[in-house]
Amino acid sequence: xxxxxxxxxxxxxxxxxxxxxxxxxxxxxxxxxxxxxxxxxxxxxxxxxxxxxxxxxxxxxxxxxxxxxxxxxxxxxxxxxxxxxxxxxxxxxxxxxxxxxxxxxxxxxxxxxxxxxxxxxxxxxxxxxxxxxxxxxxxxxxxxxxxxxxxxxxxxxxxxxxxxxxxxxxxxxxxxxxxxxxxxxxxxxxxxxxxxxxxxxxxxxxxx
Amino acid sequence: xxxxxxxxxxxxxxxxxxxxxxxxxxxxxxxxxxxxxxxxxxxxxxxxxxxxxxxxxxxxxxxxxxxxxxxxxxxxxxxxxxxxxxxxxxxxxxxxxxxxxxxxxxxxxxxxxxxxxxxxxxxxxxxxxxxxxxxxxxxxxxxxxxxxxxxxxxxxxxxxxxxxxxxxxxxxxxxxxxxxxxxxxxxxxxxxxxxxxxxxxxxxxxxx
DNA sequence: TTTTTTCCGTTGCAATTGCAACTATTTTTG
DNA sequence: CAAAAATAGTTGCAATTGCAACGGAAAAAA
Numbered sequence: 001x002x003x004x005x006x007x008x009x010x011x012x013x014x015x016x017x018x019x020x021x022x023x024x025x026x027x028x029x030x031x032x033x034x035x036x037x038x039x040x041x042x043x044x045x046x047x048x049x050x051x052x053x054x055x056x057x058x059x060x061x062x063x064x065x066x067x068x069x070x071x072x073x074x075x076x077x078x079x080x081x082x083x084x085x086x087x088x089x090x091x092x093x094x095x096x097x098x099x100x101x102x103x104x105x106x107x108x109x110x111x112x113x114x115x116x117x118x119x120x121x122x123x124x125x126x127x128x129x130x131x132x133x134x135x136x137x138x139x140x141x142x143x144x145x146x147x148x149x150x151x152x153x154x155x156x157x158x159x160x161x162x163x164x165x166x167x168x169x170x171x172x173x174x175x176x177x178x179x180x181x182x183x184x185x186x187x188x189x190x191x192x193x194x195x196x197x198x199x200x201x202x203x204x205x206x207x208x
Numbered sequence: 209x210x211x212x213x214x215x216x217x218x219x220x221x222x223x224x225x226x227x228x229x230x231x232x233x234x235x236x237x238x239x240x241x242x243x244x245x246x247x248x249x250x251x252x253x254x255x256x257x258x259x260x261x262x263x264x265x266x267x268x269x270x271x272x273x274x275x276x277x278x279x280x281x282x283x284x285x286x287x288x289x290x291x292x293x294x295x296x297x298x299x300x301x302x303x304x305x306x307x308x309x310x311x312x313x314x315x316x317x318x319x320x321x322x323x324x325x326x327x328x329x330x331x332x333x334x335x336x337x338x339x340x341x342x343x344x345x346x347x348x349x350x351x352x353x354x355x356x357x358x359x360x361x362x363x364x365x366x367x368x369x370x371x372x373x374x375x376x377x378x379x380x381x382x383x384x385x386x387x388x389x390x391x392x393x394x395x396x397x398x399x400x401x402x403x404x405x406x407x408x409x410x411x412x413x414x415x416x
Numbered sequence: 417t418t419t420t421t422t423c424c425g426t427t428g429c430a431a432t433t434g435c436a437a438c439t440a441t442t443t444t445t446g
Numbered sequence: 447c448a449a450a451a452a453t454a455g456t457t458g459c460a461a462t463t464g465c466a467a468c469g470g471a472a473a474a475a476a
Binding site: 178 | 385
C-alpha cells in the first residue's frame, strides 16, 4: 500500500461520523455477506478469517485478515450461492463504516471519505493480488506443491527462509482446501526428506 | 456491467490516439505479464485464455476471455513467480491501449480516458467476481463437485439447465486444474448416473 | 489449578485421482 | 481433398488423498 494506512485510519476515526467501533471475542461472526449492507470494516486489532461453508460441511477459508486489513461486500458482491462469513479468530476490534455510495464523496467535509475514494483503487488491487495468490495455491495438483508454494510465498514476503504460519494447522488445511490429516502426513514427509524444518508453527525452508 | 460497453469501445476507438488494433491467429500470444507494460487490451472479437505454466509443465487456465472482455496487468500485478500469458484461442482482434497512469486523465480531451477512470471500479469489481468464482471452483475437493459447481454456475448464468461449455474439454480440465482423463471418467459416471446429459460440449443438468 | 476444549500428530483403509498409453473422431492446414 | 494435428474418449495401474478414528499436547475456560 502506497499511502500511510495508520494515518488514514486515525483520520477516519477522528473525523468521520459514520463509523463505530466494536469488539469481538474468539469465534464470533463479525459480518456476513448474505445481503448488501453498504458497509465495510477495518480490523483495528486481532485477526479474522473470511470463510464459507459448503453443502458438505467443509469449511473453506477464503482469506485471512490481520491488523489494518479492510474487508467488505464491495469486494465480494454477487459471487456465489454459499454464504460468506467473517469470523473473529481471537479478541478483535473492528471499525465499521457505512456508506450510501462508496464512490461519491460525503456531503460533509469528511477527510476520510475523500481519501477513501482516492485510494479505493489501491485497496481493490491489493484484494486482487490476494485472490490471485489463492488461485495459484489452489491450482496446484498435490498437497506437497500447495504447501511448498505457500511456504515459498511466506518466505518471500518475510525475506527469510524461516517464518511462522499465520494459521493454526487446522486452518491452513482449510485455506489450502485439503484434508488436515493428509496435509499433516505430507508435512511429515517433507521433514523426513529434509526439505523443511518444522517446530510447531515455525517453518524453515531448506535449500535442496 | 452497468454502462454500455459497446458504446464505450466505439468512443475509445474513435477518440483516443493511444490505441491500436491487431489481429491474432489461433495459438498466438497476445500479451504476457512478465514486466509492466502500462497497457491493457480489449478483446474486440474472438476468444482468449489467460494461462500460466508451472514448473511441472502443467498449464493452468486462470481466466477465459470472450468478446468485449478487458484484460491487462493492472488486474494481476505482482502476483506470482510464474509467467502469465494471454493466448488467442482462435482468430481474434485485440485493441491495445497504453497509458502513463491509469488513474489520471489524459492531458488531451480524450473522452475515452475520462470514461475509463470513471468506470474503472466497475471493471475491477467484475474481475474480483470472476476470481471469486474461480476460487469457489478450485476449492471443491473432488472432480465431481468441481464439475457440478461449474455446470450449475453456467446454468444459472444462462437461466437454462442446458448450456454449452465455452471450453474444449481439454481446456476445461486445465481450468478446473484436474487431470483430463480423470475428468472424462467422472463425466462418464455423471452420465451413467443420469445426473447430466452430455452431447459433445452441450450439457443438460437433470434434476435429481 | 482442574477441567474442558481445541489442536496436533498418527495410521489403516478405501476411494479418488493422476499418469501413461492407447484408439477414435473431429478439425485444421497444406 | 488428403494429411496432419488437435481433441475426445477409454482403461489399467500406481500414487495420492480423504475419511475415520485414535491418543496426546496445548490452550482456554471454569
